Each structure stands twice: as structure tokens, then as C-alpha cells.
Amino acid sequence: MLVFIVPKINVLYCFDDKFWRLAAVSIRSLMLSQKHPENMVVHCMVAPRTCGKRKIRRIVTCAGGRVIWRVVNSRKNPYKGYDYSRWSPVIFFRLFAHRIFPNLDKILYLDSDTLVCGDITSLYNTDISKYAMGAVRDMAPTEIDDNPNGKYVREFIKLHLKHNLYINSGVLLLNLSKMRECESDLLNVRVPLKYPDQDILNVGLDGKIRELPLKYNFIPEMQISSKFSDATKKAAIKGAVIHHFYAIKPYMYHPMFPQTYSDFYKMASSLGLYPEDFVKADMKRISKKHRHDSKTHIPYLRLDKRGRLKLFGVFRV
Numbered sequence: 001m002l003v004f005i006v007p008k009i010n011v012l013y014c015f016d017d018k019f020w021r022l023a024a025v026s027i028r029s030l031m032l033s034q035k036h037p038e039n040m041v042v043h044c045m046v047a048p049r050t051c052g053k054r055k056i057r058r059i060v061t062c063a064g065g066r067v068i069w070r071v072v073n074s075r076k077n078p079y080k081g082y083d084y085s086r087w088s089p090v091i092f093f094r095l096f097a098h099r100i101f102p103n104l105d106k107i108l109y110l111d112s113d114t115l116v117c118g119d120i121t122s123l124y125n126t127d128i129s130k131y132a133m134g135a136v137r138d139m140a141p142t143e144i145d146d147n148p149n150g151k152y153v154r155e156f157i158k159l160h161l162k163h164n165l166y167i168n169s170g171v172l173l174l175n176l177s178k179m180r181e182c183e184s185d186l187l188n189v190r191v192p193l194k195y196p197d198q199d200i201l202n203v204g205l206d207g208k209i210r211e212l213p214l215k216y217n218f219i220p221e222m223q224i225s226s227k228f229s230d231a232t233k234k235a236a237i238k239g240a241v242i243h244h245f246y247a248i249k250p251y252m253y254h255p256m257f258p259q260t261y262s263d264f265y266k267m268a269s270s271l272g273l274y275p276e277d278f279v280k281a282d283m284k285r286i287s288k289k290h291r292h293d294s295k296t297h298i299p300y301l302r303l304d305k306r307g308r309l310k311l312f313g314v315f316r317v
Contacts, residue, residue: 007039008039008040008041009039009040009041009108009120009121009124010041010043010101010104010106010107010108011030011040011041011042011043011107011108011109011110011120012043012044012045012094012097012107012108012109012110012174013026013027013042013043013044013045013109013110013112014044014045014046014090014091014093014094014097014109014112015044015046015047015050015090015112016046016047016050016088016090017047017049017050017051018088018281019090019112019113020046020050020051020052020056020112021052021268021273021277021278021281022112022113022278023044023052023056023112024052024055024056024059024271024273025115025264025267025268025271025273026110026111026112026113026114026115026116027042027056027059027060028059028267028270028271029114029115029116029117029267030042030110030116030120031059031060031063031065032063033116033117033118033119033120034063034119034120034121035119035121036121037063037064037065038063038064038065039065040060040063040065040066041065041066041067041068042056042060042065042066042067042068043067043068043070043097043101043107044056044067044068044069044070045070045072045090045093045094045097045100046069046070046071046072046090047071047072047088047089047090048071048073050071053069055271057069059271070100070101072093072100074089076096076099076100077089077092077093077096078096078099078187079092079095079096079187079200082193082196087196091196091197092196092197094109094169094172094174094197095186095197095200095201096183097109097174097176097179098174098176098177098179098180098183101176104176105175105176105177106124106128106173106174106175106176107174107176108120108123108124108171108172108173108174109171109172109173109174110170110171110242111169111170111171111244111246113170113244113245113246113249113250114170114171114242114243114244114245115242115243115245115250115263115264115267116241116242117240117241117242117243118239118240118241118242119241120241120242123173123212123216123241123242124173126173126210126212128173128175128178128210129175130210131175131178131208131209131210132174132175132178132179132181132182132205132208132209133172133173133174133175133178133179133201133205133208133209133210134172134173134209134210134211134212135167135168135169135171135172135173135201135209135210135211135212135217136167136168136171136211136212136213136214136216136217137165137166137167137168137211137214137225137227137228138153138166138167138168138198138225139168139214139218139219139222139223139224139225139228140152140153140166140222140225141223141224141225141226142154142157142225142227143225143226143227144223147223150225152194153166156199156202159191160191160199160202160203160206161202161203161206162206162207163206163207165202165209165211166202167198167201167202167209167211168198168217168219168244168246169195169197169198169201170217170244170246171212171216171217171242171244172201173212178208182204182205182208185204185205186200186201186204186205187204188204189203189204191203213232213235213236214228214232214233214235214236214240215235215236215239215240215241215242216240216241216242217242217244218236218237218240218242218243218244219243219244219245219246219247220240220243220245220257220259220260221245221246221247221248221257221260222246222247224236243260243263245260245264248260249278250263250264251264251265251268251275251278251279252275252279253275
């Protein structure tokens with residue numbers, strides 16, 4: 001009798017205490033979408049004092065998978081000198097995963113604001129032996145002059161890249177062996193950074209990235225660039241394997257994107273997490289100084305005259 005051993009699939013999430021709930025929902029969707037969830041090894045690179053370890057471990061182990069929880073302090077972060085005024089240090093974690101997991105040669109990184117809708121085995125088995133990583137071209141419509149994201153990507157390519165490929169860093173199939181070889185290139189990027197981790201990867205690994213199909217990092221709310229063929233667009237719209245909620249927060253109901261909210265709500269509520277939980281966490285992150293202006297930070301929020309939360313702008317389906 002022949003026994004086939006299916007190799008382990010290593011998946012990486014990087015988050016802190018602000019985003020562990022989003023990560024938990026994404027990990028839940030990952031485990032439910034796999035033909036062989038018992039082959040999943042979920043690696044969590046987290047900041048100190050990050051909550052959610054017990055819940056995430058239960059999500060993965062109940063499906064037969066395994067969790068590796070790695071706390072990363074500031075001393076281990078080679079990018080700690082970058083400007084953190086707008087971004088959390090956690091966004092740089094994926095750039096040095098090759099240091100944290102020296103015994104791994106390959107890992108699939110997923111942003112916490114993703115939902116996995118299909119089996120990722122084919123994605124994981126993509127041959128990137130000649131590349132530092134595989135990633136999906138950013139969807140920003142560079143051909144539209146008045147689109148801010150499209151304009152930024154177009155100018156970035158023109159100024160800083162030799163190859164006409166600017167990728168989105170929400171889903172990355174990392175060849176950790178090659179990443180170790182390219183570490184100095186990543187550490188010595190010296191260009192203005194709007195999306196720090198993403199811009200560093202695009203410059204440092206220019207020409208060393210294999211472009212992956214759009215269905216592996218599809219942003220439902222974004223206008224799709226004309227650089228993608230009609231067939232590619234249709235395949236992504238009908239059968240995206242990974243949805244990436246880059247443009248809007250999936251727990252915020254928006255009348256233009258009800259399906260996004262519905263899909264996220266169903267997955268989150270199965271964990272006992274509801275839109276209110278995510279909104280409350282957002283509220284805590286808004287300083288008291290700017291609490292009166294919370295609606296600019298959290299759309300559809302309702303506050304009373306004293307600035308207290310009165311009614312959530314979220315609706316259960």
C-alpha cells in the first residue's frame with residue numbers, strides 16, 4: 001500500500017495587539033478553505049504583549065494544524081531606524097522573516113486583512129526557485145491620471161524601478177534562501193517611502209520577483225488596472241483564492257460593498273467577534289485629543305454631544 005506524504009505548508013502572519021482580531025479571522029478562513037488543513041503550519045511573528053494567542057492556537061489546532069508563535073522585540077528589527085510616525089514597526093517584520101526562521105526555505109506571507117476563499121496548495125507550490133519571491137502586481141490603475149494610487153505607482157516605477165512591475169505586499173510567496181542573499185539590498189533602500197514595506201520590497205528586489213495571478217491577491221473594492229487582461233480580471237472576480245481588504249475596513253458596512261462586509265461578518269461571527277469589537281478597538285487607538293473628530297477616522301460612526309459612542313455604524317446581516 002502506497003502512502004503519500006503531503007508536505008507542510010508554512011504560512012506567515014505578522015501583527016500586534018491592534019490587529020490580532022483581524023489575523024484571527026484571516027487564519028480561520030485559511031483553515032476552513034484547505035483540502036488538507038492538517039498540513040498547515042501557521043507562523044505568527046508578533047510584537048510584545050500581543051493578545052489572541054490562545055484563540056488563534058485553538059483555531060489552528062482544532063483543524064489539525066500547528067501554530068508557531070514568535071515574539072519579536074525591537075532589537076531584532078533591522079528597520080527600527082525607519083520613521084514610525086505613521087506606520088507600526090510590525091509592517092517591517094515580513095522583510096526579515098528569513099532571520100527569524102533560519103530553518104525554512106519557503107513561506108507564504110498573508111496580511112491580517114485577508115480572507116482565504118480557496119485552497120492555497122497550488123499557490124504555495126509555485127516555482128520561485130530563481131526568484132526572491134512571488135507576488136501579485138498592484139491593482140492601482142496607473143493609466144488613470146486622476147487616480148492617486150495609480151499616479152503614485154506610475155511615478156514610483158518611472159523614478160525607482162528598472163522593471164515595469166510594482167507589486168502589492170499583502171500576499172508574498174517568500175523564497176527565504178534568496179531573501180537571505182538579498183538582505184543587504186533590502187536594508188540599503190534609500191528612496192522616499194509612502195508604503196514603507198511595499199516600496200522597500202519593490203526597490204530592493206527589482207527584477208527578482210515572479211508575478212503571480214491576480215486571483216491570489218484580489219482587492220474587491222479597487223478599480224482594476226488595464227495591465228491585467230480581461231480573462232485575468234474575470235478569473236479573479238469569479239474565483240479569487242485570496243481577498244485582500246486593502247481599500248476599506250471589512251468590518252465597516254459600506255453601501256457600495258455589502259458583500260465584503262457580509263463575507264467578513266460571517267467568518268468573524270463564527271469566532272464570536274462582531275463589528276462592534278473591531279470598532280471599539282479602533283476607538284481605543286484614537287487619542288483623546290482627536291476623539292471629537294472620530295468620524296474622519298471611522299466612517300459611519302455615531303457619537304453623542306459629549307463624544308461618547310452612541311450607535312455603531314455597522315449592521316448585522
